[in-house]
Amino acid sequence: MSARIAIAVLAVALAAAVGMPDPVFGERVCAYVELHPGETLTLDELVRHLAESDVSKETFPERLEIVGALQPISTVVTGYRVLPVVGIVPVGLRHAPQPTEVEQVLEFSLDDLRRGFAMRRLVRRGVPFRTPTYAVDDHFIWGATARMLQLFFERIDG
Numbered sequence: 001m002s003a004r005i006a007i008a009v010l011a012v013a014l015a016a017a018v019g020m021p022d023p024v025f026g027e028r029v030c031a032y033v034e035l036h037p038g039e040t041l042t043l044d045e046l047v048r049h050l051a052e053s054d055v056s057k058e059t060f061p062e063r064l065e066i067v068g069a070l071q072p073i074s075t076v077v078t079g080y081r082v083l084p085v086v087g088i089v090p091v092g093l094r095h096a097p098q099p100t101e102v103e104q105v106l107e108f109s110l111d112d113l114r115r116g117f118a119m120r121r122l123v124r125r126g127v128p129f130r131t132p133t134y135a136v137d138d139h140f141i142w143g144a145t146a147r148m149l150q151l152f153f154e155r156i157d158g
Contacts, residue, residue, distance in 0.1 A: 011039035014069050014083075017061060021094065031061035034069045041066070070151040075144045084148040112136045113149060 014034040019027030035041060043064040050060055070084045095105040108116075116136040121128055132150040134141040141149065 011035050011041045017059070020063060021096075028063070029059060029061045030063040030065060032065045032067050034067055068155065070148065070155060073144045073147050073151075077143075082144055082148070084151065106136075106139055106141075108136050108139075114153070116141075117150075117153075 012033045013036050016032045018030050018032060020030040022028045031043075031046060033041065033046075041064070043061065046064055047060050051057070072081045072083050074081050097105055113134050113136060116134045118133055118135070119130055120133045120142075121130050122133070122142060123129075131142055132146045134146055134149060
């Protein structure tokens with residue numbers, strides 16, 4: 001499924017087609033979409049739109065996940081812009097991170113993250129700065145990841 005085709009659905013602001021694990025075929029297509037405010041979309045509506053757009057049936061998503069994108073975050077060191085997307089991860093889903101992009105996957109409860117939050121003064125390359133941080137167990141989260149978490153909590157806490 002092409003994300004460009006999914007975005008053509010008026011309700012959709014952002015879209016991504018991602019392979020989800022499947023015990024028989026290895027992967028099946030899952031569409032992750034962010035909707036415009038006040039809009040709704042069902043899997044049937046999305047598949048109907050794709051069929052009308054002459055998209056190949058084997059690329060149709062078999063699952064639709066509505067997610068919310070947060071504002072892009074710039075990384076200070078690399079200058080990259082990251083678009084964090086929030087969704088619900090099903091229990092038992094096995095993470096398969098891209099090793100060149102993700103060193104380690106950490107799972108924490110939202111309550112543990114909230115308890116570990118603090119604005120801290122850090123020093124990087126001799127320059128002091130104040131930044132959001134999260135200390136959970138033996139892990140210290142700061143930088144772009146901490147800013148993404150801060151935006152996420154602002155979104156869900158209102």
